[in-house]
Amino acid sequence: MQSTSILSAEVTVALPEKSLVTLTINGEKKQLELAPWTTLLDALREYLDLTGTKKGCDHGQCGACTVLVDGKRINSCLTLAVMKEGASITTIEGLATVDENATVQLHPLQDAFIQHDAYQCGYCTPGxxxxxxxxMNEGRAKTTDDIRELMSGNICRCGAYPHIVDAISEVMQIDKNS
Amino acid sequence: MNSFSYVRPDEIDVAIDDLSVHHAAKFIAGGTNLLDLMKENVERPARLVDINRLPLQTIDDTAEGGLRLGALVTNADTAYNEQVEKRYPLLSQAILAGASPQLRNMATNGGNLFQRTRCYYFYDTDMPCNKRKPGSGCGAINGYNRIHAILGTSDSCIATHPSDMCVALRALDAVVHVSGRLGERTIPMADFHRLPGNTPQYDNTVQPGELVTAIELPAKGFADHYAYLKLRDRASYAFALVSVAVGLDINNDGTITEARIALGGVAHKPWRRPESEEQLVGQSASKEVFQLVADSIIDGAKGYGHNTFKVELARRAIVRALMQASKLEKIS
Incomplete structure (x- = not known):
């Protein structure tokens, strides 16, 4: 018997077609031709060169891939790009604004992370x-305990948590001792 | 991840038909569990039927005074829904005890019911697992089984169901609505998930081709006396080692008139023993009474080595959750 029989029996199905996916990324409409199994994370990094969004665990456990879809934070590694057809995606690259003098204005959270030294290696920072x-969009956090609980989906292996909480509580105007 | 074809129907009937006529097709909603399992090659669907555009996105009052949670409403939108927070705070709390904010923004109510076990042997395709590959054996029974079941186990499987939401739904006697080619039917939460027996590959009693459309909550929400106590290895974002959902009805004179106690993290399904709950009816809340009931609920519990601590942990967790629900102990 041929030893390749298992393989040859499996490879009889043609690869499914790629499909056109339209996404609004950081305010710009983008059309991509993607295989259905392309995650939103891979679409951003590999097809749009938006490498600010990081691939950490690729299993929804670390939060490094967090992006905003229609204003809500999600793990981009656990969704397929094709499932987000028509959605508006904001990544770390889309948070800063540029004024009429072409001066870049960082998002207040970006400023606060710098001010509070809220990172070490920086890999988890975009997430x-x-x-x-x-x-902040959700409006549920009222205390620093709330911030810690509601930021628990983002792991920082350097352990910069105290400064991360400081940065966020400052921007949210939450008492640091709450 | 394997290759697969993909469709995104707008109508329920079209979605059900598509799933029925295609080999190895699966529904996908939030995708938080399915895509994870596909990346591990535990799940290898040939086709994904994306149900996110189906009209199952609302939370509505029922004629019976309850609430109907659309299958595609996210866990976050359900937990923060004004009616759920007010009338079913036990459910709200249980949902918020699970996963992370990002995952709760993606995960749907229907999908939460279909979460698969987090047993390490189920996830590792190099290991034996009767749930993943029937007949291959169970790696956990004589292996590393710290997170595994102590109640309702079998010689084939000691996996637990990982959901927090389902534990509250079981305490609340929720009813699951499903739709299939043969029509619609309802499944009480008590019968939705199953014990492993010698067919652990089946997590639940939903038939192939059936789609969960809604979860119905009966009018009674136990909003005055409830507790969801979750014990885990870290303060947040971890699966339960043991969790307890409690709902109590207590008269003005302090007599308990009804009690619901459901456990998570200890069995293949949310665990309840109604005859033990009955022991509380007519009693006044006290630690002594709660200890007797806790003993009764975990009667027959069996540890497998690494998880033997769960037997005592579950007993104490039941007592503490009852103390919290009856307001004899403050929630800290």
């Missing part, structure tokens, strides 16, 4: 900041 934007 932390996007997650904090989502947290």
């Amino acid at each position: 932390q900041i996007c997650s904090a934007v989502g947290l």
Whole structure:
């Protein structure tokens, strides 16, 4: 018997077609031709060169891939790009604004992260900041305990948590001792 | 991840038909569990039927005074829904005890019911697992089984159901609405998930081709006396080692008239023992009474080594949750 029989039996199905996916990324409409199994994270990094969004665990456990979809924070590694057809995506690259003099204005959270030294290696930082934007949109955090609980989906292996909480509580005007 | 074809129907009937006529097709909603399992090659669907555009996105009052949670409403929108927070705070609290804000923004109510076990042997395709590959054996029974079940286990499987939401739904006697080619039917939460027996590959009693459309909450929400106590290895964002959902009805004179106690993290399904709950009816809340009831609920519990601590942990967690629900102990 041929030893390749298992393989040859499996490879009889043609690869499914790629499909056109339209996404609004940081305010710009983008059309991509993607295989259905392309995650939103891979679409951003590999097809749009938006490498600010990080791939950490790729299993929804670390939060490094956090982006905002229609204002809500999600793990971009656990959704398919094709499932987000028509959605508006904001990544870390889309948070800063440029004024009429072409001066870049960082998002208040970006400024606060710098001021409070809220990172060490920086790998989790884009996810932390996007997650904090989502947290502020949700309007549920009233104390620093709330911030810690509602930021628990973002892991920082350097352990910069105290400064991250300081940065977010400052922008949210939450008492640091609450 | 394997390759697969993809469709995104707008109508319920079209989605059900598509799933029925295609080999190895699966529904996808939030995708938080399915895509994770596909990346591990535990799930290998040939086709994904994206149900996110189906009209199952609302939370509505029922004629019976309850609430009907659309299958596609996210866990976050459900937990923060004004009616759920006010009338079913136990459910709200249980949902918020699970996963992370990002995952709760993606995960749907229907999908939460279909979460698969987090057993390490189920996730690792190099390991034996009767749930993933029937007949291959169970790696956990004589292996590393710290997170595993102590009640309702079998020689084939000691996996637990990982959901927090489902524990509250079980305490609340929720009813699941499903739709299939043969029509619609309802499944009480008590019968939705199953014990492993010698067919652990089946997590629940939903039939192939059926779609969960809604979860119905009966009028009674136990909003005055409830507790969801979750014990885990870290303060947040971890699966329960043991969790307890409690709902009590207490008269003005302090007599308990009804009690619901459901456990998570200890069995293949949310665990309840109604005959133990009955022991509380007519009693006044006290630690001594709660201890007797806790003993009764975990009667027959069996540890497998690494998870043997769960037997005592569950007993104490039941007592503490009852103390909190009856307001004899403050929630800290």
